Amino acid sequence: MDTQKYVIKQISIFSENRPGRLAAIAHALGEEKVNILAFSIAEANGFGVVRALVDHPQKAHDKLQSLGFNIAFTDVIAVKMQDKPGGLFEVAKILGDAGINIEYSYAYSGKDGAVLILRVDQVDDAITKIEKSGATLMERSVFHG
Amino acid sequence: MFWDKKIETMKPAELRELQLKRLKKTLDQVQHVEFYRNLLSKAKIKKISIKSLEDIQKIPFTKKQDLRNGYPFGFFAVPLKKIVRIHTTSGTTGKPTVVGYTRNDLDKWSDLIARNMTMVGITENDVFQNMVNYGMFTGGLGFHYGAEKIGMTVIPSATGNTKRQIEMINDFGVTTIHCTPSYAMHLSEVAEEMGTTLDSLKTGLFGAEPWSESTRKTLEKRLGVTAYDSYGMSELFGPGVAFECPERDGLHIWHDSYLVEIIDPKTGEQVSDGERGELVITPLVKEAMPLLRYRTGDVTMLMEDGCLCRRGKKIARFTGRSDDMLVIRGINVFPSQIEHVLLKIPEVGNQFMVYIDRINHLDEMTVDVEINRDSFSGELADLARLQKKVVKELRDSLELRTTVRLVEPGSLPRFEGKAKRVIDRREAI
Numbered sequence: 001m002d003t004q005k006y007v008i009k010q011i012s013i014f015s016e017n018r019p020g021r022l023a024a025i026a027h028a029l030g031e032e033k034v035n036i037l038a039f040s041i042a043e044a045n046g047f048g049v050v051r052a053l054v055d056h057p058q059k060a061h062d063k064l065q066s067l068g069f070n071i072a073f074t075d076v077i078a079v080k081m082q083d084k085p086g087g088l089f090e091v092a093k094i095l096g097d098a099g100i101n102i103e104y105s106y107a108y109s110g111k112d113g114a115v116l117i118l119r120v121d122q123v124d125d126a127i128t129k130i131e132k133s134g135a136t137l138m139e140r141s142v143f144h145g
Numbered sequence: 146m147f148w149d150k151k152i153e154t155m156k157p158a159e160l161r162e163l164q165l166k167r168l169k170k171t172l173d174q175v176q177h178v179e180f181y182r183n184l185l186s187k188a189k190i191k192k193i194s195i196k197s198l199e200d201i202q203k204i205p206f207t208k209k210q211d212l213r214n215g216y217p218f219g220f221f222a223v224p225l226k227k228i229v230r231i232h233t234t235s236g237t238t239g240k241p242t243v244v245g246y247t248r249n250d251l252d253k254w255s256d257l258i259a260r261n262m263t264m265v266g267i268t269e270n271d272v273f274q275n276m277v278n279y280g281m282f283t284g285g286l287g288f289h290y291g292a293e294k295i296g297m298t299v300i301p302s303a304t305g306n307t308k309r310q311i312e313m314i315n316d317f318g319v320t321t322i323h324c325t326p327s328y329a330m331h332l333s334e335v336a337e338e339m340g341t342t343l344d345s346l347k348t349g350l351f352g353a354e355p356w357s358e359s360t361r362k363t364l365e366k367r368l369g370v371t372a373y374d375s376y377g378m379s380e381l382f383g384p385g386v387a388f389e390c391p392e393r394d395g396l397h398i399w400h401d402s403y404l405v406e407i408i409d410p411k412t413g414e415q416v417s418d419g420e421r422g423e424l425v426i427t428p429l430v431k432e433a434m435p436l437l438r439y440r441t442g443d444v445t446m447l448m449e450d451g452c453l454c455r456r457g458k459k460i461a462r463f464t465g466r467s468d469d470m471l472v473i474r475g476i477n478v479f480p481s482q483i484e485h486v487l488l489k490i491p492e493v494g495n496q497f498m499v500y501i502d503r504i505n506h507l508d509e510m511t512v513d514v515e516i517n518r519d520s521f522s523g524e525l526a527d528l529a530r531l532q533k534k535v536v537k538e539l540r541d542s543l544e545l546r547t548t549v550r551l552v553e554p555g556s557l558p559r560f561e562g563k564a565k566r567v568i569d570r571r572e573a574i
Binding site: 010012014015016042044045046047048049068069070071072073074103104 | 516518521522523524525526528529532550551552553554555556
C-alpha cells in the first residue's frame, strides 16, 4: 500500500515563550499568503514549539527560516472523526489496540467534519492499521496545495 | 588574644628579615617545578639575584591561566606521595585548578586559621558550626581543622537544610558560625519565619564573597553576633590568609606567611600604600605548591595606619576583582568556564548571556543560550532534553545549579568590541 500519500508535512517552529512570537510567525505566513489549516502550541520551560499544518509548507519553511526561525518538518497523519460523542474514542482505540503510541495530537472541526492530526511513533504502521479499520485517512493533497 | 604572639607582633625589621629568608627558601622550592625553572631561567634570575625583598619585582607574575596549563599536578614541588590532600577551585576554562598540601602545609594552614579565630576571641570553650561546603572547596575542611586545633567543639554541618542548621544552633548551643554573608542573611530570615531566635550565637565569621558595612550591621542585629570578614583563596592554602581583628577596620594579612604586593593590574607596577590595586601574593611557607607573585585578581590596598592590636599592616576590605570572575553563592565562576561548557554541546551555539540575581538573599544564575539552527528536530521533547543537558553540564563543571533558557538563534546581542555577556543585577551585600 502507498502510505506516503497520507503522510502530511507539519511545520514545527521553535519559539521563546514571550509576547509577540506567535504574532511574528503568523504575520510572516500571512505575508507569504500561506494559509494555516490547523495549529497548536506546545510549551515547556520557557520555550515552546508552534506546530502548524499549512497549505504551502515549503514556502512557509523558507520564509520563516529566512527570518531566522528554527523550523523543521514533522511527519503527521490526519484522520476524519465523527463530529459527535465517541468520535475521538473510535480513532484512539484503533491505535491503542495496535500498540501505536500517540506522541501528540490536535484537532479541528471544519466544514467537512472533524479532523484529528496525529504524531505517532510508527507512521506507516499507523496508516495501515487505520486503513484496515475502516476509518478515513486524509491525503496529503487535501492540505498541501 | 594571640595564638602566636611572637610572630603576630614582630617588629618590621625583624619581619623583613624573616620574609627574605623564607622567600629564598621558596625560590629553592620552586626549582622542583618545571614551570618555574623555565620562568626564572628565561628571566635570567638566580637565587643570588634576589638580595632584598624589593628584588622580587624582577620576577614575572604567575597567573591563574598558568596553573591551568599545569593541570593536574604540574605545580607540585614534591612527589605525590608527600601530598596528603588535594583540593580544587574553579579554573578559567574546563579543568579546575588543583591545589595540593603536604602534612606540613596542612599544619601551617590550620595554624593560620587558629590565629584568626583566636584573634577575635574564640577559644576552646566555643561551639562552632561550619556552614560551608565540605567537598573540594577549601572553606569547609580549612576552617574545620583550624577550629579543632584551637580545641573548639566543631559541628561540620556543611550547607543546605537551613531549618536543621537552626535547630542545631539552638540545640547544641552554638556560639560561632562560619558561612557566606548571603547565607547568614538567609539563615536569619528562616529563623524569623520559624519564630525562633538564635540566642547562643556570639560570633559570625563571614567570607568567600565581598560584603558591605551595611550588611555587617544587619547581620549583627539579626543574628546577635559580632561579624568578622575572612579572606583567602585555595591557591594560597584557602581561607585564613587575612582576617579582621576586633577593631574591624581592615584585615590583617599574615606577613610572615605571605609576601604582599599591590599592583596596578594594567602596568604591573607596584602602587603606594593607600592606593587600590590588585593583590599579588608570594606565599612564604608553602611546601607542596609554592608560587611566585601570584595574581589573585582581588582588588584591595595596603592601609597606611597601624592597628591598636599591634599586629602587622592591614589590607582594606575587598571591593571587587581586576578580572571578570564572579562569586556566586560563594563559588568562583569565570565567564570563560561557561563558554567552554557551551562550546562542547553542539546543539547550542556559542552565543550566551548570563544574568545574576539575588532572590531571598541567595544568588541565582540564569544562562540564556541560543539553540543551533541545524539541531532543531521539531520535537519539544528533544528541546527539553537539551535544556536539561545544558543544566547538567554547567552543574558538573561549575558545581553550581543554574537556570538555562533556550532562546531563538540570533536573538542574543552580538558584540563588536569587548563582549559583555554577564549582567550582574545583584545589589551589594
